[in-house]
Amino acid sequence: MRRTKNKKAIILLSGGIDSATALYLAKNKGFKPLALIFDYGQRHKKEVDCAKKIADSTGSAYRVMKLNLPHKGSSLLDKKARLPGKRSFEEIKQKGIPSTYVPGRNLIFLSIAASFAESVKAEAIFIGAHTEDYSGYPDCREVFLKDFKRAVNSGTKSGKNIRIYAPLINKSKKEIVKIGQRLKVPFEYTWSCYKGGKLPCGVCDSCIFRKKAFKELGLADPAR
Amino acid sequence: MRRTKNKKAIILLSGGIDSATALYLAKNKGFKPLALIFDYGQRHKKEVDCAKKIADSTGSAYRVMKLNLPHKGSSLLDKKARLPGKRSFEEIKQKGIPSTYVPGRNLIFLSIAASFAESVKAEAIFIGAHTEDYSGYPDCREVFLKDFKRAVNSGTKSGKNIRIYAPLINKSKKEIVKIGQRLKVPFEYTWSCYKGGKLPCGVCDSCIFRKKAFKELGLADPAR
Numbered sequence: 001m002r003r004t005k006n007k008k009a010i011i012l013l014s015g016g017i018d019s020a021t022a023l024y025l026a027k028n029k030g031f032k033p034l035a036l037i038f039d040y041g042q043r044h045k046k047e048v049d050c051a052k053k054i055a056d057s058t059g060s061a062y063r064v065m066k067l068n069l070p071h072k073g074s075s076l077l078d079k080k081a082r083l084p085g086k087r088s089f090e091e092i093k094q095k096g097i098p099s100t101y102v103p104g105r106n107l108i109f110l111s112i113a114a115s116f117a118e119s120v121k122a123e124a125i126f127i128g129a130h131t132e133d134y135s136g137y138p139d140c141r142e143v144f145l146k147d148f149k150r151a152v153n154s155g156t157k158s159g160k161n162i163r164i165y166a167p168l169i170n171k172s173k174k175e176i177v178k179i180g181q182r183l184k185v186p187f188e189y190t191w192s193c194y195k196g197g198k199l200p201c202g203v204c205d206s207c208i209f210r211k212k213a214f215k216e217l218g219l220a221d222p223a224r
Numbered sequence: 225m226r227r228t229k230n231k232k233a234i235i236l237l238s239g240g241i242d243s244a245t246a247l248y249l250a251k252n253k254g255f256k257p258l259a260l261i262f263d264y265g266q267r268h269k270k271e272v273d274c275a276k277k278i279a280d281s282t283g284s285a286y287r288v289m290k291l292n293l294p295h296k297g298s299s300l301l302d303k304k305a306r307l308p309g310k311r312s313f314e315e316i317k318q319k320g321i322p323s324t325y326v327p328g329r330n331l332i333f334l335s336i337a338a339s340f341a342e343s344v345k346a347e348a349i350f351i352g353a354h355t356e357d358y359s360g361y362p363d364c365r366e367v368f369l370k371d372f373k374r375a376v377n378s379g380t381k382s383g384k385n386i387r388i389y390a391p392l393i394n395k396s397k398k399e400i401v402k403i404g405q406r407l408k409v410p411f412e413y414t415w416s417c418y419k420g421g422k423l424p425c426g427v428c429d430s431c432i433f434r435k436k437a438f439k440e441l442g443l444a445d446p447a448r
Contacts, residue, residue, distance in 0.1 A: 074343075103338075104342060108332070108336055111332045119327045139379040141379075144378040147375040151368060152328070155331045155368035
């Protein structure tokens with residue numbers, strides 16, 4: 001990735017570790033980040049406030065976009081649905097697409113990011129997606145990002161000039177935490193737990209991944 | 225297109241002639257349509273009410289989805305911007321992408337439609353896009369729809385089973401009006417004018433296309 005001074009980049013910022021690290025990477029590469037935060041009915045809506053704090057920590061502008069998705073059937077959107085119970089890292093990896101899957105989430109988020117990028121003449125979009133941990137989400141795979149980029153090229157006026165960066169795509173959560181630590185990402189502001197309670201539940205898939213990464217690095221999680 | 229009894233189809237319904245005709249085509253083919261209507265800050269917001277009436281005329285369910293796009297720079301979204309002045313059909317065709325272009329509009333609309341389709345197990349998405357008239361909009365071209373479909377295939381769980389129909393893609397407005405007439409599309413409910421005033425302005429690009437089509441067919445426009 002070449003260094004780019006003051007070129008705008010749209011960052012998909014969820015409030016979790018991955019997108020926060022993607023934001024810091026963009027900043028570190030000299031981009032002027034514009035964070036795009038989605039309030040899409042997620043049960044852990046508190047990640048929206050975390051995302052704002054993370055954007056603020058880099059002095060980046062942000063926009064919160066509300067989406068009333070006409071959805072049902074995802075346990076991440078439906079508080080009455082059951083989240084997957086406690087399972088080990090290996091169990092999660094074996095089980096395939098989890099019930100927390102939101103149909104076409106990154107397709108929608110990236111589409112809006114591409115549109116936003118074109119509108120403000122940003123040259124890049126950053127997404128913190130990675131395949132290593134969440135092998136279950138199809139829209140976190142490199143093949144999807146490539147196909148999506150092609151649709152941006154043919155379906156927009158100037159999309160050919162917009163690059164999509166997924167700098168963490170082949171990293172594990174452990175490696176991401178390591179990169180984030182180096183870049184001084186304020187992990188204390190990040191939120192991962194799907195339940196969105198006062199404290200992380202410690203048992204949902206997302207908590208399991210996070211705990212494992214910090215443990216393997218011998219680090220205390222400052223958000224706990 | 226095979227006849228399909230009671231298979232759900234998501235229809236992108238704007239309130240104009242093209243999408244209304246696409247809805248009637250879907251219905252005619254035996255699909256159970258679910259209309260998706262976007263209230264995205266368009267200056268001709270009155271098309272939203274038109275779309276509802278059109279959906280009602282087929283007895284189809286609909287959802288209106290509000291989008292606060294983080295946009296600027298399109299004369300279709302910004303009431304202070306100037307719409308293109310009166311120009312002939314030929315002039316419009318020569319000029320390329322008009323100022324009414326909304327960055328990535330169909331990319332966003334189709335992404336949400338794909339996500340909705342997956343969520344309610346719909347097997348099809350209908351879009352009234354056509355290249356003949358609006359040669360200026362990149363997201364109305366077949367090449368884009370093909371690229372988009374590929375992104376749906378790789379980026380969703382069951383998107384491979386969702387077909388995207390653009391039955392009017394190679395039709396002219398005149399041909400579309402003819403098809404609509406045959407299907408008894410209630411043109412009196414449709415709205416095309418970008419200005420969204422009490423009556424169609426008669427001079428914006430969209431009015432010019434519409435007038436030309438009705439004139440060539442020797443028909444009176446019931447919406448006037």
